[in-house]
Amino acid sequence: MSTRRLLLALAVAAVLIALSLLLGRFGAYLVRAVAIAGIGALSLNLLIGYCGQISFAQGALLGVGAYVAGNLGNAGADGVLALLGAGAATAAIGALIGLPALRLRGLYFAIATLAAQAILEYLFKMLEPFTGGVSGLVIRQPAFFGLPVASDQVSAAVSVLVLLITWLALTRLTRTNLGRAFLVVRESEVVAKGMGLDVARTKAWAFAISGFVAGVAGGLIGFAARLASPEAFTLDLSADYIAMIIVGGLGSWAGPLVGAAFVVLLPEAIQRVGEAFDIANLLSALRELAFGLLIILFLIFEPRGLSSLLPRLRWTQRRQTPGAATGFGERAGAAVATKGGERP
Amino acid sequence: MTLALQLAVAGLATGSVYALIALGIVLIYKCSGVVNFAQGAYAMLGAYASYVLLSAGLPAVLAVLASMGVMAGVGALTERLVLRPMLKAPVVAVMMVTLGLLICARAACLAVFGPDQIAFPPVFPEGAVSAGGIFVTYNYIAAGILAAVLSLGFLLFYARTPMGLMQRCAADNSRAALAIGIHVSNQVSAAWAMSAALAGLAGTLLATLNGLSLGLADIGMVAFPVVVVGGLSSLEGALVAGLVLGVLQSFTDGLLTPALEDVLRANTGIYSVGALQQVLPYALLVLMLLLRPQGLFGRRGAERI
Amino acid sequence: MKKIMLGALLAAGVAAWAAPSRAADLTVCAWGTITGPDALVNGMAYGTRDYFEFLNQTRGGIAGNKVNTLLLDGRYKLDEELKIYRRCVDQENAVYVNGWSTGSVNALKDQISGDGVPFMTDSFASQVLDPEKLPFIFMAGPTYEQQMIIALRDLKQKGGKRVVLMHADNEYGRGPVNVVRQSGIVQKLGLELVDTVEFRYDAQDLTGQLLRVKSRNPDMVYIQSSAPQALVTLRDAAKVGLPARLFIGNMYDISPTIPEQLGPAAEGFRAIQIYAQFGEEIPAMKDIEAFRAKNKIAKEDIYYMKGWLQGTAMSAAISNAIQKSGGKVPSDLKAFRKLVRDEMEALRDVNTGGITPPLNYADHQGSTQARIAEIKDGKYVVAGEWIDAR
Known part of the structure; x- marks a missing residue:
């Protein structure tokens, strides 16, 4: 099972890299965007899907990562070092945001993260020496392990590799004691306490790890856009990421990737369909509508998200080999999903 | 001093609109345990509905009442069509679904009315009073008073009428309410309807002050700090916190920011403190969560597990 | 239901990847806020597009070459604008790009030099106005x-x-x-x-x-x-x-x-x-009226005039570049873009039909009046x- 998953992950990464090489710079741009969004969504999935802590501050955390990585890279640090630094700094801020979660539950905490998002956005604009203020921070693409990232294709490949590493690390994490502790905390803090788990510490770890991954994703966003500006890391971005993990499937590990691809590519797809029929500007207004409707419809009718469709679809096609059904994506988050899914 | 008074008046007017929106959020939360991100969307939809009705030539009073009616329908429909199927869904899913509603409502208004700001037809008489150096337009007075009166009226309704009593029962203990024969799910629908109607009115009032645009939906985001500061399950808290926040924001714009900037410009290289009033509600919120998580008027243990 | 949803998704994906194939000799790409916070001034995005359409309809394009004009919606979102830029430059092979926000041109300024594509910015920000260091960026008036x-x-x-x-x-x-x-x-x-x-x-x-x-x-x-x-x-x-x-x-x-x-x-x-008002009695207005007789104009305001002027300047440079290459669009896109840039900078006393005083692009601004x-x-x-x- 484990080798299969590894092979599958490697195959997906290889296909993504091949796509970016085949489809030119615009293709590479899209592959990179999907890969980076995938990393950010994995980070949020750990927090919301696994540990049950709702956060609306993902957009701002990505911003922290972009600013830190950008500053480190501009100061001459290697790309790897810059990403790790961004991860560390964002982990610290993530844990700081998580502090109220040790006292507050559910809704109160979710609203506290709204505050964190707003305050960080304000700081991005004000801390001019570090963030460049409203003009933003112009970022140079650093070398990775001393090798220059000469083209968009290479930078897409770097993002895909980081995605691969993140995915493997996080799926591995969920099979450790800490990973299981996340699930218990999500289901019931009372039960977790009863089992002798240190709830506060478990939550703090979730925030730190999720923050680390968000920082790395943010750093990659900075390198890709070559500018970190406050307007790029708003609450809208947080909403996009929450949409990704919901559309993809809350609490599964394939879900965030499917959701990221969906949310990144959907506007482009609508745009191209619109252009094909010469109604692009009309559809422009409708693309947000489609986005919102999708969120609502998925939550009501398919709470387990797009990723749950994949194995089921395959199952219907290959009835003879039922073993194939579990091939893609472990449904560790089935509990979350069935809460909403198993209605009379 | 006149500046302070003038700022206070402006702050009270916007604050009373915050209060109306926040009341709706609290009402929904009490009854159905849902934090409704779409409250701002209701305000926006209410304003657009009033605009359509006013443009169709309806008298102001009728148009505003009719738009409240429309919004009550929208609220009840939301509850029936979207929230009820999600009764057993996790909190995050319900919050997200209301966020989805917000996105949809904005997109729908964008598609129908376009992205540009629209002039709102006059609802109140034009003109202004000027007393003791304070200059206030009728618009402001009317909107402020109307919002304040309605908020108070609503509190009375909730405290004194049979329907208000049933609402409170359903919210406090839905099983007990069922046991004594209250139709709980109807009460929940009624709460959504009332809440949406209140928000719709708030939106209309805001549009008379600020013009009609998609940006009206953003007020929902300001209302969240308001409800938390007031206490998520306290109607009085929402009212007081709304007014306080409105005045504080106004003072921040008119007094605190310039004073701070004067000091900073004289002594440091910093020239601007940015849009301080925008983070003020959130800073207050954080402070409140650290010091008194249940809010100004909330009771301990009010938060739901 | 689920299969239909997935099918729709796949179809959308295929549509997204489908390479553009349009019958035109050269492509000009523009983006603006069609929907978004600053959509009120988006007449200039329509104006630029319409000017090239006007050339296609009345003069057979630029020096006999049909122009394919793309107008995309950047929604005043940085990532969307960056994506559109990449598409314009690498997928649509645009010879000239017209971009919207100050933020986007700021983020793109190094890439624009690297890609060597002439770029007309709708912004008037002084930090992107530098003929020496940013030779490919032009604007349409005083900063x-x-x-x-x-x-x-x-x-x-x-x-x-x-x-x-x-x-x-x-x-x-x-x-x-x-x-x-x-x-x-x-x-x-x-x-x-x-x-x-x-x-x-x-x-x-x-x-x-x-x-x-x-x-x-x-x-x-x-x-x-x-x-x-x-x-x-x-x-x-x-x-x-x-x-x-x-x-x-x-x-x-x-x-x-x-x-x-x-x-x-x-x-x-x-x-x-900076520009003449829509409807003013100037020669350019006659062209616009002629265009309006057959087409719908999205916004009849001064920003439309700005767009029209940008189209005038951009097409003048493209036209000169084509004439320098013997009346045909060169097959080497990189060289063509470079040539258009050089011709843009060489523009002197371009008649704008009264929208502004005559343009002079030595300083990349056109008019500073x-x-x-x-x-x-x-x-x-x-x-x-x-x-x-x-």
Whole structure:
């Protein structure tokens, strides 16, 4: 099972890299965007899907990562070092945001993260020496392990590799004691306490790890856009990421990737369909509508998200080999999903 | 001093609109345990509905009442069509679904009315009073008073009428309410309807002050700090916190920011403190969560597990 | 149901990847905020596109070559704009790109040089105006700073003294105000900068800020922001009893929406006017009328004129480049783009049909002249002669 998953992950990464090489710079741009969004969504999935802590501050955390990585890279640090630094700094801020979660539950905490998002956005604009203020921070693409990232294709490949590493690390994490502790905390803090788990510490770890991954994703966003500006890391971005993990499937590990691809590519797809029929500007207004409707419809009718469709679809096609059904994506988050899914 | 008074008046007017929106959020939360991100969307939809009705030539009073009616329908429909199927869904899913509603409502208004700001037809008489150096337009007075009166009226309704009593029962203990024969799910629908109607009115009032645009939906985001500061399950808290926040924001714009900037410009290289009033509600919120998580008027243990 | 959803997804995916295949000899790519916070001024995006369409319809394109013009919606979102740029340059093979926001051109400036693609920015930000270091970026008029200086000079001439600068809390707002403030030009002109006031760019209520402005007792308030913010500013100025005649805005504050919505509260408001108004009696208007006879014009305002002018300048450069290559579009796109850039910089005395004085692109700005317009009886009326900002 484990080798299969590894092979599958490697195959997906290889296909993504091949796509970016085949489809030119615009293709590479899209592959990179999907890969980076995938990393950010994995980070949020750990927090919301696994540990049950709702956060609306993902957009701002990505911003922290972009600013830190950008500053480190501009100061001459290697790309790897810059990403790790961004991860560390964002982990610290993530844990700081998580502090109220040790006292507050559910809704109160979710609203506290709204505050964190707003305050960080304000700081991005004000801390001019570090963030460049409203003009933003112009970022140079650093070398990775001393090798220059000469083209968009290479930078897409770097993002895909980081995605691969993140995915493997996080799926591995969920099979450790800490990973299981996340699930218990999500289901019931009372039960977790009863089992002798240190709830506060478990939550703090979730925030730190999720923050680390968000920082790395943010750093990659900075390198890709070559500018970190406050307007790029708003609450809208947080909403996009929450949409990704919901559309993809809350609490599964394939879900965030499917959701990221969906949310990144959907506007482009609508745009191209619109252009094909010469109604692009009309559809422009409708693309947000489609986005919102999708969120609502998925939550009501398919709470387990797009990723749950994949194995089921395959199952219907290959009835003879039922073993194939579990091939893609472990449904560790089935509990979350069935809460909403198993209605009379 | 006149500046302070003038700022206070402006702050009270916007604050009373915050209060109306926040009341709706609290009402929904009490009854159905849902934090409704779409409250701002209701305000926006209410304003657009009033605009359509006013443009169709309806008298102001009728148009505003009719738009409240429309919004009550929208609220009840939301509850029936979207929230009820999600009764057993996790909190995050319900919050997200209301966020989805917000996105949809904005997109729908964008598609129908376009992205540009629209002039709102006059609802109140034009003109202004000027007393003791304070200059206030009728618009402001009317909107402020109307919002304040309605908020108070609503509190009375909730405290004194049979329907208000049933609402409170359903919210406090839905099983007990069922046991004594209250139709709980109807009460929940009624709460959504009332809440949406209140928000719709708030939106209309805001549009008379600020013009009609998609940006009206953003007020929902300001209302969240308001409800938390007031206490998520306290109607009085929402009212007081709304007014306080409105005045504080106004003072921040008119007094605190310039004073701070004067000091900073004289002594440091910093020239601007940015849009301080925008983070003020959130800073207050954080402070409140650290010091008194249940809010100004909330009771301990009010938060739901 | 689920299969249909997945099928739709796959179909959408295929559509997204489908390579564009359009019958045209050259491509020009533009993006603007079709839907988004600053959509009020998006006439200029339509104007540029329509000018190339006009050439296709009446003159067989540029020097006999049909132009394929793409107009995309950047939604004033940075990642969307960056994506569109990448698409324009690498997938659509555009020879000239017309981009929208200050933020996007700032993020793209190195990539534009690297890609070697001529870029007409809708922004007037001075930090992207550098013929030496950023040889591929062009704009269509005086920078925001120059517009502000025109207003300051006008104030000095009229004998005023106290100046307040209001601006939004984004790059477009804060950047030029900081440049002007730090340059000391206000003091050099013998004026006094009594305050600068920053507000959120999507603010719906500026009453507190305007009370602050009122307490400073200014002779002139310059608004470095666009029409939607000017609308809020003037409305709330009326609320606190500040007359509109104190206020003056940049070229993005000329919008019929302002007098329409504010009525008497907008009387006396002034703004920097770089282009002729839509409907003015100028030769270019005849072309626009001819185009309007057969097509629908999305926004009939001064920004449309700006777009039309940008189209005029861009097509003049492309036309010269084609003529230099023997009347045909060169097959080497990179060389063609470089040639268009060189021809753009070489443009002198381009007749704009009266939209602006003749263009000279040696400094990448075209024209640096502007007039001041004032709202009188609900209409913007030009209140003086052309003033050169340099």
